[in-house]
Amino acid sequence: MTSATSADAASETQVAKLTADGEKLFAANCASCHGLQAQGTEDAPTLIGVGAASVDFQVGTGRMPMAAQGPQAEKKPVQFTDEQIAALAAWVASLGPGPSIPEAQYLEGDDLATGAELFRINCAMCHNVAGAGGALTEGKFAPALAGVEAKHIYEAMITGPQNMPVFNDANISPEDKANIISYLKYVEESGSPGGLDLGNLGPVSEGLFVWIFALGAIVAITIWLTAKSN
Amino acid sequence: MSTDTATATTAAPAAEQKAPPGPGMRFVNWGANYIEDRTSLSGMVKELGRKIFPDHWSFMLGEVALYSFVVILLSGTFLTFFFQASMAPVIYEGAYPTMKGVEMSAAMASTLDISFEVRGGLLMRQVHHWAALLFVASIGLHMLRVFFTGAFRKPREINWVVGFLLFILAMAEGFTGYSLPDDLLSGNGLRIIDGMVKGVPVIGTWISYLLFGGEFPGEAIVGRLYMLHIMLLPALVIAAIGVHMILLIVNKHTQFAGPGRTQENVVGAPILPVFAAKAAGFFFIVFGVIMVIASTVTINPIWNYGPYDPSPVSAGTQPDWYIGFADGMLRLIPPHLETEIFGFTFTWYILIPIVVLGLFLVVVALYPFIEGWVTGDKREHHIADRPRNAPARTAIGAAGVTFYAVMWAAASSDLIATHFRLSIEWVTHTLQALLILGPIIAYLVTKRVCLGLQKKDREIALHGFESGRIVRLPGGEYIEVHEQLSDYDRWRLVSYEEYAPLMVRPNTNGKITVSTKLRGALSRWFFEDRIAPVTRAEIEASHHGH
Numbered sequence: 001m002t003s004a005t006s007a008d009a010a011s012e013t014q015v016a017k018l019t020a021d022g023e024k025l026f027a028a029n030c031a032s033c034h035g036l037q038a039q040g041t042e043d044a045p046t047l048i049g050v051g052a053a054s055v056d057f058q059v060g061t062g063r064m065p066m067a068a069q070g071p072q073a074e075k076k077p078v079q080f081t082d083e084q085i086a087a088l089a090a091w092v093a094s095l096g097p098g099p100s101i102p103e104a105q106y107l108e109g110d111d112l113a114t115g116a117e118l119f120r121i122n123c124a125m126c127h128n129v130a131g132a133g134g135a136l137t138e139g140k141f142a143p144a145l146a147g148v149e150a151k152h153i154y155e156a157m158i159t160g161p162q163n164m165p166v167f168n169d170a171n172i173s174p175e176d177k178a179n180i181i182s183y184l185k186y187v188e189e190s191g192s193p194g195g196l197d198l199g200n201l202g203p204v205s206e207g208l209f210v211w212i213f214a215l216g217a218i219v220a221i222t223i224w225l226t227a228k229s230n
Numbered sequence: 231m232s233t234d235t236a237t238a239t240t241a242a243p244a245a246e247q248k249a250p251p252g253p254g255m256r257f258v259n260w261g262a263n264y265i266e267d268r269t270s271l272s273g274m275v276k277e278l279g280r281k282i283f284p285d286h287w288s289f290m291l292g293e294v295a296l297y298s299f300v301v302i303l304l305s306g307t308f309l310t311f312f313f314q315a316s317m318a319p320v321i322y323e324g325a326y327p328t329m330k331g332v333e334m335s336a337a338m339a340s341t342l343d344i345s346f347e348v349r350g351g352l353l354m355r356q357v358h359h360w361a362a363l364l365f366v367a368s369i370g371l372h373m374l375r376v377f378f379t380g381a382f383r384k385p386r387e388i389n390w391v392v393g394f395l396l397f398i399l400a401m402a403e404g405f406t407g408y409s410l411p412d413d414l415l416s417g418n419g420l421r422i423i424d425g426m427v428k429g430v431p432v433i434g435t436w437i438s439y440l441l442f443g444g445e446f447p448g449e450a451i452v453g454r455l456y457m458l459h460i461m462l463l464p465a466l467v468i469a470a471i472g473v474h475m476i477l478l479i480v481n482k483h484t485q486f487a488g489p490g491r492t493q494e495n496v497v498g499a500p501i502l503p504v505f506a507a508k509a510a511g512f513f514f515i516v517f518g519v520i521m522v523i524a525s526t527v528t529i530n531p532i533w534n535y536g537p538y539d540p541s542p543v544s545a546g547t548q549p550d551w552y553i554g555f556a557d558g559m560l561r562l563i564p565p566h567l568e569t570e571i572f573g574f575t576f577t578w579y580i581l582i583p584i585v586v587l588g589l590f591l592v593v594v595a596l597y598p599f600i601e602g603w604v605t606g607d608k609r610e611h612h613i614a615d616r617p618r619n620a621p622a623r624t625a626i627g628a629a630g631v632t633f634y635a636v637m638w639a640a641a642s643s644d645l646i647a648t649h650f651r652l653s654i655e656w657v658t659h660t661l662q663a664l665l666i667l668g669p670i671i672a673y674l675v676t677k678r679v680c681l682g683l684q685k686k687d688r689e690i691a692l693h694g695f696e697s698g699r700i701v702r703l704p705g706g707e708y709i710e711v712h713e714q715l716s717d718y719d720r721w722r723l724v725s726y727e728e729y730a731p732l733m734v735r736p737n738t739n740g741k742i743t744v745s746t747k748l749r750g751a752l753s754r755w756f757f758e759d760r761i762a763p764v765t766r767a768e769i770e771a772s773h774h775g776h
Binding site: 031035071084112113115116120121124125126127128129130133134135136137138141142144186187192193194196197198200201202203204206209210211214215216217218221222223226 | 287288328329352415525526528532533539643651702709
C-alpha cells in the first residue's frame, strides 16, 4: 500500500504530465508556505514523504490551502477540481514514498460489529461513539464524521492529519479500516431507531431538551390551565 | 374559577339527592352504603373532599413530579418483565447489526432486546427515561417555587425537608437506573463514582470493594443496583410522597395575597369534585407530553454506546442532567491537589468536591431553619411572598441557582468548547472564576433588582400608573395623567410583611453572647436595606394630594 500510487496503471506520459501540472499548481498555491520544493518553511511542514493520501485528504476536504493560521486547519469548500487535486497528489507523491490514495475495495467492509468495536476502542474518545465529534485542548477539536467521504476517512487514518494519530496497517488492518468506515456509514444512513437523535451528543442535549421543551411545554400548559377567562 | 369557595360548592350534592334514583344510581348508592358500613370511609372522604386548593400555575409543578413518577412506575414495571439484571457474559445474537456477535453482559443484551425485539419495548424505555428526566426537573422547579415564595416557612419546614429527601431519592433512583444497562456510558459513570469512593482516605478502597464485590467493575454491581432501583428506593420514594401529601393536607396550601385571602383561610377549588377532576385531566396531559416526546425523540441510545469495557471513554461522556452538577464540580477543581501524610494519600481534588457538594446540599436542606433563626419569626405563614418582597432571600436563592448552574455548565465544558468554538481550557478557567464570582454578582444584582421593583410597586400603589394621556393645563403646563389602581390590584402590591433588623440585647445574665451577635449581624444583612410596605394612611394622604 505505501509506495504504489493509483496512477501506476496509467501510462508513463500521463503520469509525467500530471506530475508536471501538479508542480505548477503547487508553486502557484502552496509554495508560499510549504516552499518551492515542498521542503517546508517556518510556517508549514515539509511535504516530502507525506504521500498522495495526505494531499488528497487535506486538499480534497478543503483544509488546504488554509484560510488562516489557527488551532487547526478546518474543513471548508474545496478550492480545486478533482483533476487538480490528483495532479498535486501525484507531484507530492513523486517527492518521496508515502501512503497512497486507497483502492475502492478498502472503503467498504462487511463486519459492522468489528468496525463498531474498533471505533469505540480507537476513535470514540475524541470523535464520540456516534462520530459526533469532541473537544481537544487549546481550541482544537475532533470533527464530526457525518458526511465525510469514505476515502477521506481512510486517508485520515493512515496519514493522521492535524492532531489525529496515525493508524498504520499493523495497528488496524486495511480490512478493519474498511469495517470502521462501514460502521460510520451505517450510523449515518440508518438514522436513530428512537426518533430524533439530538445530535448524538448524549445526556447534555437530552437534559437541555427536557428542561426547554418538556418542562417548557408543561409550564405553558399549567399557565393556560390556570389562566382566567377574559 | 379560582374564587370558588368551599361553601359555594358543597351545596351541589345536597340538591342532587332529591331526584328519584335510577337503576345506576341505586347501584352506586348500594355500593357506597356497602363500603361505608364496613369501613366508615365517609368521614375521611368528607374531610379530604372539602380540602381547598388555590389556583396558580406554579402550584402545579409538584403535581407534574407526582404524575411523571406514576408514568415511571408504569413503564418501569413493563421493563422489569424483560430486563435481566445480570453481568454474566453472553454473545449478542439479536437484530441490531453493529452489535451482532459482540460479547456483552446479559443486562446489556436484554436492554438491546427490549429496544429491538420486544414489541413496544423501545417506546417504553424512552417513556421511562424521559419521564425520569422530567421527574427530577419538575422537582427542581417545584423546589425553586417553594423557595422563592417563602412557602417553606413555619409550619412547613418539615415538609421542605421531606421534599428535599425526595429530590435526593429521585437523583439516586435516576443514577441507579442510568447504570443498569451496563453500556459504555453508564459504566463510565460508575467508574467516576468508584473513583470518588476510592478517593476517601482509609475506608475508600474497602467501601469500593464492598460495593462492587471486588475490583471494579466486578460481576455484582448491576444486580445490586437493580435491587435498589426497583425495590428499596421506590419504596422510600412512595413513603416520602405519602408523608409529603399528608403534611400538605395538614399544613394546607399556601396562597398569594389577594382580596379575601388571609392567613386563616384558603381560597380555591375543593378536591371533590373540581380539583380532582382537573388533576386527573392534568395527569393525562403530563402523560401525553411524555408520550409525544418518547415516541419522537431518542434517549440513551445504548446501541451506539456498546457494552461496557473499562478501556474506552467516549468524547462527550456525561451523566444525566441531575448528576451534572457533581460531574461539573469534579471538572472545575484544579488538578494535582494531592498530599501524602504517613503513607496515606489525600486526594484533595476528590475530597474538596465531595465536601463542597455535601455542604451545598446541607444548606439547601436546612435553609428554612437558618432563615427562621435569623429572622426570629415564630409566626405561621400561609400567604406566599412575592420574591421581590423578600429581597435578601431572593438574592440568596439567585446566588445558589448561579452556583449550581455554573457547576452544571461545567459538566458540559467540552461541548461548550466545540459548539461555541472556544478553547476548553478557557471555558474551564472562566467557569472556575464564575463559580466564585457568579454567586456574589447574582446576589448583589438580584437584591438591587428586588428593591427597585419594590420601589416601583410603592410608587404605583401611591400615585397610580402612567396612563399615556398628556394634558395641557390652562397655564400652558403639560402633565401626564396618572390613573389610580383598583383596590383589588393595589392589594397585591401593598400586602406584605415588613421585617426590621433584630436589636442585639443582653440576655438574662446581662451578657451579649456570640450567637446573639452573629444573629444580629445576619439579621442586619437580611433586612438593613428594605422598602416599607405602603400604609393605609399613606394611600389616603396621596389621594388628598391629587
